[in-house]
Amino acid sequence: MLVFDQKSLINPFSKIIALYALLISTGCNSLTQTNSNNNPSIGGGEKPTNSASNQNLPVVVATTSVLCDLTKQIAATTVDLKCLIQAGQDPHTYQPTSGDRKSIETAKLIFYAGYDFDPSLAKLVKSSNNPAPKIAVHEVAVPQPLYGEGDEHKHEHQAEKTEGKTPDPHVWHNAQNGIRMIATIRDNLTQISPNNETNYHNNAQQITNELQQIDTWIKSEIQTIPAQQRNLVTTHDALGYYTNAYGLNFEGALSGLSTEQQPTAARVGELVKEIKSTKVPTIFAEVTVNPKLIKTVAKEAKVQLSNREIFADGLGEPNSEGDTYQKMLVANTQTIVEGLGGKYTPFVKKP
The missing domain is CATH 3.40.50.1980 (Nitrogenase molybdenum iron protein domain)
Incomplete structure (x- = not known):
């Protein structure tokens, strides 16, 4: 020390x-x-739109840019995707808007991060009377997170020591955790739109295959x-x-x-x-x-x-x-x- x-x-x-x-x-x-x-060949750069053609589709809310992108890559045009925190914004300090509240109240499925990553939106989601499934994707996909001392400068990134420490919410920086997040999103999309199960499975598998390659590449x-x-x-x-x-x-x-x-x-x-x-x-x-x-x-x-x-x-x-x-x-x-x-x-x- x-x-x-x-x-x-x-x-x-x-x-x-x-x-x-x-x-x-x-x-x-x-x-x-x-x-x-x-490198446009990596991932899918297409962003969600909210045109009139989306009006009859189930509304899905994703609170963060990572969740939004993965949901878009899996669901494609089968849902009306509402992305709350835009790319370049800080989820730790983000404050919800009236539009965010409306999206949460009308959604058929809500994806938020969990582990206190998007605290203001998580609070809004949990307090909503909307009976739609509310999925803390990071927590479901990675139930054994790394831990850090949230109020100190020296952090011990290990799952074994949990007392007095804060779960690290940044789970997606390990590509293997990204694969687990994809499975979580795929399964919950299938629950609200079972007719698209095959499409969701195929899209998720394509992303998973790419992430396996990226994971190996990063290590090398x-x-x-x-x-x-x-x-x-x-x-x-x-x-x-x-x-x-x-x-x-x-x-x-x-x-x-x-x-x-x-x-x-x-x-x-x-x-x-x-x-x-x-x-x-x-x-x-x-x-x-x-x-x-x-x-x-x-x-x-x-x-x-x-x-x-x-x-x-x-x-x-x-x-x-x-x-x-x-x-x-x-x-x-x-x-x-x-x-x-x-x-x-x-x-x-x-x-």
Whole structure:
């Protein structure tokens, strides 16, 4: 355990923390990543529409961009899909709208994340009088989550220790968990639209096959990073499932499992020292979190800040390199491999 003189840390960073808090409260949801290195062959970039032709279809609500994309890929045009949190928005801090309430009240099926990932919407879903099935997809698909200390900076990503810890909701960063989420979504769609069971099964199987390929590809990509450089530092603690599944060491983050947690001046100084001691070559910002404070950490620690941001809390906006679930996994892997000194080879989907 590292021990520091907090008085020596507070003065240099107190103004930075105040600025960071202001930025978090006003602008973190507006940041998105776009990149010309798109691969439209990965995943299905088609987005849901709400045209008049959807009026006779069952309404399905998906609270997050990941759930929305997976539901769209499985259901295609057989449902009227309402996506509440748009790509590029932060589920941790999202506040429901009157339109969200209306969608929840009229839905025939509701998919929300669970594990306190989308807390405001989850509360709204649970309190609704709508008798429609309300599926916490992350909890159903991954009933034994990793755990982190939600109010502390040092997290232990392991399922064995649960007392006093918070379930990590970012389950989709492990492609195998994504496959489990697909099965959960497929089965519940079949319950409300049994006539489409064959279509749902076939679509889900296609996505599953692709994710199996991506899972294998990620493992091989991470192996190209020199062993002593497989250390990850990010803005908040969102990639525990990724590091646990693919052989990286999670060295630290500015804040915990939620972006609502604001780092203290002591935490900033401690992270700088951790980076120096582990000789991390590159640290990473995230798409939905303002990068100013992590830039300061990089400067103080004298390491590089990747010019590519990680899709940590959802997908990228339309036409970005992370606008589907599959493309997001590939884009994040490229960011990490290139940033940590590995040899990146583009993913090629096999028939």
